[in-house]
Amino acid sequence: MFKHEWLETNIGLLAVATMLAISIGGLVEIAPLFFIKGTVEKVDGVRPYTPLELRGRDIYQREGCYLCHSQMIRPFRDEALRYGHYSLAAESQYDHPFQWGSKRTGPDLARVGKKYSNEWMVQHLVSPRSLVPQSVMPNFPWLLTTQLDYSDIKERMRALRVTGVPYSLTKAEYDANVKKFGADTANMLDINQAEKNLVKQAQDGNYDGDRSNISEMDALVAYLQVLGTMVDFRKYDDDEFVKYR
Amino acid sequence: MSVSKQQAHVPQTTGHVWDGDLQEYNNPLPNWWLIAFYTTVVFALVYWFIYPAWPIGGSYTKGFATITYTNDKGETKTVPWNTRALLMAETNKAEAMQKPYFDKIASTPFEQIAKDPELNSFVLSAGKTLFSDNCAPCHQQGGAGKVGFAPNLTDDDWLYGGHFAQIQQTITNGRHGYMPPFATVLDDKQMTELADYILSFEKIPVDPASAKAGDELFHSETAACYYCHGANAKGRQVIGSANLTDSIWLWANVPDAKTVADKEDAIKTVIRGGLNKGVMPTWKERLSPDQIKLLAVYVHDLGGGQ
Numbered sequence: 001m002f003k004h005e006w007l008e009t010n011i012g013l014l015a016v017a018t019m020l021a022i023s024i025g026g027l028v029e030i031a032p033l034f035f036i037k038g039t040v041e042k043v044d045g046v047r048p049y050t051p052l053e054l055r056g057r058d059i060y061q062r063e064g065c066y067l068c069h070s071q072m073i074r075p076f077r078d079e080a081l082r083y084g085h086y087s088l089a090a091e092s093q094y095d096h097p098f099q100w101g102s103k104r105t106g107p108d109l110a111r112v113g114k115k116y117s118n119e120w121m122v123q124h125l126v127s128p129r130s131l132v133p134q135s136v137m138p139n140f141p142w143l144l145t146t147q148l149d150y151s152d153i154k155e156r157m158r159a160l161r162v163t164g165v166p167y168s169l170t171k172a173e174y175d176a177n178v179k180k181f182g183a184d185t186a187n188m189l190d191i192n193q194a195e196k197n198l199v200k201q202a203q204d205g206n207y208d209g210d211r212s213n214i215s216e217m218d219a220l221v222a223y224l225q226v227l228g229t230m231v232d233f234r235k236y237d238d239d240e241f242v243k244y245r
Numbered sequence: 246m247s248v249s250k251q252q253a254h255v256p257q258t259t260g261h262v263w264d265g266d267l268q269e270y271n272n273p274l275p276n277w278w279l280i281a282f283y284t285t286v287v288f289a290l291v292y293w294f295i296y297p298a299w300p301i302g303g304s305y306t307k308g309f310a311t312i313t314y315t316n317d318k319g320e321t322k323t324v325p326w327n328t329r330a331l332l333m334a335e336t337n338k339a340e341a342m343q344k345p346y347f348d349k350i351a352s353t354p355f356e357q358i359a360k361d362p363e364l365n366s367f368v369l370s371a372g373k374t375l376f377s378d379n380c381a382p383c384h385q386q387g388g389a390g391k392v393g394f395a396p397n398l399t400d401d402d403w404l405y406g407g408h409f410a411q412i413q414q415t416i417t418n419g420r421h422g423y424m425p426p427f428a429t430v431l432d433d434k435q436m437t438e439l440a441d442y443i444l445s446f447e448k449i450p451v452d453p454a455s456a457k458a459g460d461e462l463f464h465s466e467t468a469a470c471y472y473c474h475g476a477n478a479k480g481r482q483v484i485g486s487a488n489l490t491d492s493i494w495l496w497a498n499v500p501d502a503k504t505v506a507d508k509e510d511a512i513k514t515v516i517r518g519g520l521n522k523g524v525m526p527t528w529k530e531r532l533s534p535d536q537i538k539l540l541a542v543y544v545h546d547l548g549g550g551q
Contacts, residue, residue, distance in 0.1 A: 032300030075332040077339060082378055084531065115531065117524035120383055123394065131382060239316040245327035
């Protein structure tokens with residue numbers, strides 16, 4: 001039999017061996033993904049969130065939406081029929097942390113963007129059962145009445161920049177974004193213009209139906225309406241993404 | 246009983262002795278457990294050869310299993326097993342099963358579809374699923390609509406037309422309701438007169454003089470309501486303006502208003518603030534033309550189709 005007395009009587013060695021044993025799962029299943037070519041598909045259109053969408057994402061996390069809603073359409077036929085094209089790794093490349101979720105009490109939201117009107121989103125968030133009688137989603141009426149705090153939007157973008165999201169601070173970074181995403185998107189990703197961009201998008205988009213102020217609803221609806229809409233799948237063959245697997 | 250059984254069984258010890266009298270029993274795992282364990286090990290070995298498994302540098306072992314599918318260009322491809330190809334293969338199979346029905350729907354004129362019992366049952370079952378997921382969130386299950394939000398699809402009042410082709414057009418491209426606000430154009434009295442004029446169509450007891458003044462205002466250049474709602478106030482489907490002469494209400498909740506004054510107020514709110522809602526998303530990017538045609542038939546046959 002295996003003699004483990006030497007291991008069990010050396011507490012330091014036991015600790016190291018225990019850590020090695022429990023990290024095998026991660027080392028085998030997660031670490032290689034960072035090295036395998038094709039983990040993140042090459043696809044056009046995916047960009048970091050605009051300042052307003054980013055605040056909406058923060059609210060999405062604050063309210064715990066991810067506890068009941070996933071953002072991960074798996075490559076199964078029933079999911080494709082209901083939710084649309086399966087999610088690509090590329091589509092969450094700028095998400096820190098990603099919102100794939102692990103529980104669907106409500107439907108998947110990976111492609112909810114543009115599926116319903118802004119009015120529907122507002123009405124449904126304020127009072128879900130007024131539109132979907134069988135829904136068990138809580139009401140979120142305060143989103144409409146709470147002013148959006150965007151005083152620290154620059155800091156939030158700067159923090160994400162550290163993790164590798166291409167929000168630009170310097171001219172060189174800005175120019176790189178123009179090259180990568182085009183001028184309009186590059187402007188949106190410029191940290192120096194963040195507040196101005198946020199206000200403008202909220203005013204132009206009028207997501208909550210009230211232009212007199214910027215509510216948390218504006219931000220959340222802006223975020224929800226962009227989910228899953230960045231990649232134009234009509235541009236790709238239907239089996240384009242098979243080759244990455 | 247269990248105690249005596251335990252006593253009868255004297256387990257071996259590992260032979261270690263601490264502090265003179267502390268011993269450790271050596272209870273080997275039961276054989277059934279060990280066999281199950283080694284079976285999973287063998288299973289894993291087999292699995293590694295069949296399916297994608299081990300990472301190697303920038304790639305991974307792809308396994309011997311393959312999937313064959315046909316893409317939209319008609320090319321048949323065989324690739325190592327993966328879930329994306331599996332989805333393609335399963336979609337191919339399901340589409341092949343549905344294809345005869347969708348082909349028939351595409352080639353059959355709208356009016357004929359409901360008359361073919363087999364096609365009709367396909368429309369009813371597929372349409373119910375499509376409607377529940379895509380349409381019911383606004384138009385409600387069954388298409389009853391919601392006052393102040395989305396129109397009823399089961400009555401014969403249609404903003405943009407209730408013929409098959411018009412419904413198909415609406416689903417394909419979406420809609421966006423609009424009415425300009427009149428807060429700065431009309432004063433409160435004028436709005437009341439207009440409301441009374443509209444309510445008079447419903448035989449609601451309003452002041453006849455006020456309704457008559459509203460009639461004139463409606464057709465005047467001041468309010469110019471007739472531009473959009475038509476001289477007969479029956480609306481114009483080309484622009485989606487509402488028929489004001491029937492008792493069906495979408496934005497002003499007249500039926501639920503108790504008193505005449507409340508009914509007037511409901512209408513005046515719409516006149517004052519206008520409308521910039523009633524947004525129906527476009528579905529051409531989410532649904533196929535065949536699915537949209539099928540939905541048009543389904544919606545038409547909810548009861549209100551013309």
